[in-house]
Amino acid sequence: MSNNDADNALHLEAIDIRLQGTPLVAIDTRIEPGEVLTVMGPSGVGKSTLLAFIAGFLDPAFSARGNVWLRGRNLARLPAEQRRLGLLFQDPLLFPHLSVGGNLGFGLRRDHSRRDRYHAIETALAEIGLSGYADRDPATLSGGQRSRVALMRVLLSRPNAMLLDEPFSKLDTALREDMRSLVFSRIHQENLPTLMVTHDEADAEAAGGRVLRLMPPY
Template sequence: MLQVKNLTLRQKNQPLLHDVNFRVQPGEIVTLMGPSGSGKSTLFSWMVGALSPVFQASGELWLNGERIDTLPTELRRVGILFQDALLFDHLSVGHNLQLALPATMRGHQRKAAVNDALEQAEMNGFYTRDPATLSGGQRARVALLRALLAQPRALLLDEPFSRLDSALRVSFRQWVFATLTAQNIPTLMVTHDRADAPEHSPCLEVTEWQ
């Protein structure tokens, strides 16, 4: 379970978010909504351990019974997926995905793990593909696979569907939600479009914390 306790974020001693409390259960996808500039991205930065020095934070972040806000970013194992795929175009799809794997994994194991992930995403044969040749939906899938191959204990989605056309958006959204639920990953998603929120899942408003 992912849990934020009594979080207050300030900028130059002015409160941005005040007394934030929520929890995300394993396999649950909680949606976070609010106007631009309301603090959603700052909240994500704090959760992954990348908060800018211009902000001050007090509060606690817990994951699976362990307090992690005191840990460095690499030990938190909180993944994040942005609206841009952020693939390295000088690397193949397979080598983009290998970047997420542990350095201790051997070469043949790394390739097998990547091919297994591509098969699950119905992208067999894409290992050697140039990312520049991928469609928007294919790039989005590769970006999510890369996030999942890092074996995150929780995942943050920062408007991951906003750059996709309407038809692709629906099918990709369904695949993402099914994948995260099946892997039992607690997920917090920021979006400006209420239609992107999973049915029957909690939806939080940032304005409630200001």
């Protein structure tokens, strides 16, 4: 792999993560634009640790080698804030001191005019069925509504790839199906290479891509 490889796939090249010298995760693969690679395995096997390495906030207790190539850049050499990765977690993690519109605006570039920001926020809310919610307190939203706002906030930041860490695990069954449909359709629409960590086989089935199963090193 060279740094001249400027395609839009996410390349996980010869990644080796260890804890106190014990091998934890070893992976070498390529995730195509619009593809969702699902990583599964028992708790403690290193699924979220892999996401943390890719995102740039791996705990110092771990040692890691390997490269993360995206659009001609080796992300492993960049600080987390420069990697342009969209992250969705188990919890929506909306900012409680901001309105719904303020949360969405956080994902927009600061060079947008006030009018453009307003239009972008209103358009985003309409796309997720929350027109008129810009001034609402996030605490007044349902779990599914908060998850939709969190997804749209990530997309408004224009990420080059997505990382999903058990994004549906705290939703009830009906909401999970709706959010899976929304998340994966937007990933395909935006053509984003995506890595998802999950315990749920239904998540992997809905994603429709390859499944990588990590095994304990013992």
